[in-house]
Amino acid sequence: MAATLTERYISAVTKSLNPEAQSDVRAELEASIGDAVEARTDxxxxxxxxERTVLTELGDPAVLAAGYADRPLHLIGPKYYLTWWRLLKLLWIIGPICAAAGVTIANMIVDKPVGEIIGQFFVVGITTIVHIGFWTTLVFFILERTGADTGVKWSVDSLPEPQETGAGRGDLIASLVFLGIMAGVLLWDRFIGFVLVSADSVDVGIGLGSQTSAMPILNPELWPWWIGGGLILMGVEAALAIAIYAGRGWRPGFAMLNTVLAIVFAAGALYLLISGRLLNPDFLDFTLGRADVPSEVGRILAVLLAVVIVGVAVWDIIDGWLKTRRAQRAVV
Known part of the structure; x- marks a missing residue:
């Protein structure tokens, strides 16, 4: 004898339940479905x-069974969702950048081809994103199914502090002081020098002695055009900081100008570094030309210096646009 739709429906609901609960659920469903069908036939x-209408209104038997078993039908529920999403965003910001940058620096040090370096940069970045997403979600999936406590509870102490927009007097003073120090460093290195060479060419330090001569770190041939250009960039940066303070906040135009200045600085510094014109040849011979210093050290230092130049420029650009967005949100 063929099973009725009701019998098939009840079997579909109870088959995934514990044996102890199957009989009670079966009896409950038979009674409720029978009453609903009888009400319609009357x-x-x-x-x-x-019968078909009543079963259709009850919906998917798997969903109904999950309700009886108190079994979630979502991957990450509301109890853990915000903690999962906040942690995932943080890991996605830190992990791929660190992994891709580390692999890129290592490939540059071993002097791999540019195409291979770029390819591995994207491969490592994408792979890291995938792994972080998968393993983080898996951990919270297990927490969701086991009902474990993450230990993260919200309180009023968790409220974020107001974020700085970079338009205060303190920001202006800090920017001008920093730019002034950098300009002084450039001029001091050019006209006085930071590296002191003693008579036996072994003493290196800061300051002048009676039997020492100063040696600049930067190539003296950069004066006046390249160093002068750097001083002009610093002057424009100072004018930008004053404009931001006078305008009481960052604007897209300010952020765009800041981006252009950062790119110009990084491009010029990298060009000089790659062409071997950035550092003083005498300084390189003094520090790296010794017999006890491997030749690979110079290339490693050049790679690290290039990474610092690019990192500073990228951070300056990102910081400017973030402050612009905060300023626009504050206005709204």
Whole structure:
């Protein structure tokens, strides 16, 4: 004898339940479905149509079974969702950048081709994103199913502090002082020098002695055009800081100008570094030309210096646009 739709529906619901609960759920469903079908047939609806309508309104038997078993049908529920999403965003910001940058620096040190370096940069970055997303989600999936406590609870102490927009007097003073120090460093290195060479060419330090001569770190040939250009960039940066303070906040135009200045600085510094014109040849011979210093050290230092130049420029650009967005949100 073929099973009725009701019997098939009840079997679909109870098959995934614990044996102890199956009989109670079966009895409950038989009673509720029977009452609903009877109510419709009393109103003149055919029994076959009434049964089909009642079962359709009950919905997917797997969903109903999950309700009886108190089993979640979501990957990450509301209890853990915000903690999962905040942690995932933080890891996605830190992990791929660190992994890709580390691999890129290592490839540059071993002097791999540019195409291979770029390819591995994207491969490592994408792979890291995928792994972070998968393993973080898996951990919270297990927490969701086991009901474990993450230990993260919200309180008023968790409220974020107001973020600085970079338009205060303190920001202006800090920017001008920093730019003034950098300009002084450039001029001091050019006209006085930071590296002191004693008579036996072994003493290196800062300051002048009676039997020492100063040696600049930067190539003296950079004066006046390249160093002068750097001083002009610093002057424009100072004018930008004053404009931001006078305008009471960052604007897209300020952020764009800051981006252009950062790119110009990084491009010029990298060009000089790659062409071997950035550092003083005498300084390189003095520090790296000794017999006890491997030749690979110079290339490693050049790679690290290039990474610092690019990192500073990228951070300056990102910081400017973030402050612009905060300023626009504050206005709204």
């Amino acid at each position: 109103q003149g609806e055919p029994k076959v149509d009434a």
